[in-house]
Amino acid sequence: MITPTRRSLLVGAAATAAALAAPAIAQTPGPLRSVRSTAKSWLWAVEDFAHGAGLFQRYGVVVESTSSGRGVNVDALISNAAEIVLGAPTQTMRVQMQNRPLKMIAGMVNKYASHIVVRKSILDRVGVTEASPVDRKIAALRGLKLGTTGPGAAPDSLIRWFLARANMNPDRDVELVTVQGGGPALLAAFQREAIDGFCLSSPTSDVAVGRFGAAYLFNMSRNPPPELADYLYIAVSVNERSITERAAQLTAYCRALAAAQRDIAANPDAFKTWARGFFSDMDPALFEASYAADGHIYMPDPRVNEQHFRLNVGFLDAELKALGQPGVPPSFAYAQAYDMRLANEAMRSL
Numbered sequence: 001m002i003t004p005t006r007r008s009l010l011v012g013a014a015a016t017a018a019a020l021a022a023p024a025i026a027q028t029p030g031p032l033r034s035v036r037s038t039a040k041s042w043l044w045a046v047e048d049f050a051h052g053a054g055l056f057q058r059y060g061v062v063v064e065s066t067s068s069g070r071g072v073n074v075d076a077l078i079s080n081a082a083e084i085v086l087g088a089p090t091q092t093m094r095v096q097m098q099n100r101p102l103k104m105i106a107g108m109v110n111k112y113a114s115h116i117v118v119r120k121s122i123l124d125r126v127g128v129t130e131a132s133p134v135d136r137k138i139a140a141l142r143g144l145k146l147g148t149t150g151p152g153a154a155p156d157s158l159i160r161w162f163l164a165r166a167n168m169n170p171d172r173d174v175e176l177v178t179v180q181g182g183g184p185a186l187l188a189a190f191q192r193e194a195i196d197g198f199c200l201s202s203p204t205s206d207v208a209v210g211r212f213g214a215a216y217l218f219n220m221s222r223n224p225p226p227e228l229a230d231y232l233y234i235a236v237s238v239n240e241r242s243i244t245e246r247a248a249q250l251t252a253y254c255r256a257l258a259a260a261q262r263d264i265a266a267n268p269d270a271f272k273t274w275a276r277g278f279f280s281d282m283d284p285a286l287f288e289a290s291y292a293a294d295g296h297i298y299m300p301d302p303r304v305n306e307q308h309f310r311l312n313v314g315f316l317d318a319e320l321k322a323l324g325q326p327g328v329p330p331s332f333a334y335a336q337a338y339d340m341r342l343a344n345e346a347m348r349s350l
Contacts, residue, residue: 031062032249034084035076037149038182039067040279041201042294043234044086046108050260052274059259061252069182071153077102077239083246084253085237088154089308090316092237093337097329101240103339106254106302108261109234112220113297114155115205116162118144118197119190120215130216134225137217138166147179147186147198154233155199157319162218164322187212203282206290210283221293231315232299232308243339254346257302262350264298271295302343309334 036044047065050056056063063084068076074095076082085092092102118140123129128140141163148156156176163170170176177195179185183204189195191212198208202221208214220228236257242250264271272291279287317327 031064032084032246032253033082034063034065034086035073035082036065036067036086037069037071037073037153038201038204040203041183042203042290042297043109043113043201045275045278046257046260046264046298047086048278049264049271049274050256052278053260053263055256055259056253059252059255061249061256063253063256067182069180069185071149071156074102074237077237077242080239083238083242083250086234087237088157089232089235089237089312089337090157090319091152091154092235093312093316093328093332094152096337097332102237103240103243104235104237104304104337105243105250105339106236106257106343107232107234107299107304107308108236108257108302109297110230110232110299110308111297112154112158112224112228112231112233113294114158114199114201114233115216115220116141116146116159116197116199116218117205117208117214118217120213122196123215123217128217130219130223135166138162138168140217141197142168142173144196145175145177145194147177147189147195147200149182149186149200150178150180151176157315158218158220159199160322161315161319164318170322183207190214202290202294203279203286206282206286206293210286210289219293221297227311228315230308231311232304233297235304236302240339243342247342251342251345251349254302254343255350258343258346258350261298261301265300268295301347303340303347304338304343306334309337312337 072091073085073087074092077085089104092104096102123140126140128136146159150156160170179189183200186198186200186204187208190198190208209216272295275291276287313328321327
């Protein structure tokens with residue numbers, strides 16, 4: 001069940017007056033409901049910064065941002081529980097290959113910024129650090145219990161991709177443990193030693209390192225494998241019906257995202273000041289380390305190109321084949337996955 005947070009309700013209420021001032025949008029009932037996996041993460045910060053900077057209000061659209069606590073949320077589009085889902089493109093592509101009417105309309109993050117952390121005592125015992133060669137780091141996962149947000153979710157997919165690269169079997173050589181409840185649940189499982197490590201984005205990974213005896217094995221923002229250096233990781237997915245029925249609102253949404261991305265790139269100090277307040281529960285030293293690694297993972301604007309698509313296809317194809325499933329059909333094309341009309345219009349009118 002998707003439950004609006006108190007903050008999202010307050011933001012939605014504050015934005016209502018501005019939205020009503022735009023007649024073309026006001027004719028469409030209801031706000032845009034946007035769903036992501038976890039409540040707070042650098043991964044969603046473009047949307048959260050757009051809220052905090054009043055950009056949705058400026059462009060006349062009401063957005064309610066909520067978290068589900070689940071790794072995969074594209075079903076919320078199919079069931080009409082949301083108009084927008086933020087998440088990994090490969091999750092949407094799996095559904096698109098089943099001929100479901102979904103499209104991705106914008107991109108936010110071009111680093112695979114979910115990180116793998118492992119108990120430092122384990123890495124010390126095998127003599128591996130974040131600076132070790134990739135193959136040695138993958139080998140250090142053998143025999144460990146690793147927490148993820150569930151099969152098909154991006155953290156789970158990243159672990160499987162690394163294991164496949166080393167010809168390791170995720171069902172035999174490691175134990176992947178699904179932990180529902182996002183960052184707090186993974187941290188709790190790590191503290192009580194139910195898992196040896198996990199994969200999730202910052203700040204959860206930073207908290208594990210700073211407070212609970214973990215160490216980074218793969219920090220995917222500052223030290224990714226070369227083939228994932230410019231990898232589209234967080235995209236905006238919608239139902240094709242929404243593109244038709246709520247085009248004005250979705251264009252305004254993309255315009256606010258584009259303005260947020262422009263402002264983040266042009267004025268990183270202002271973004272950092274906002275982020276410090278947004279992540280106010282983080283220790284100051286921990287925040288500085290987190291920002292240094294993850295404060296620069298954002299695309300300059302929401303337009304997604306065909307190279308991003310091809311990298312996603314290659315990642316998904318390798319993952320599916322490692323699971324013994326059919327790969328991505330050769331006929332699966334960029335136009336089946338993406339509809340950039342709204343983002344292009346947003347950029348023209350920004």
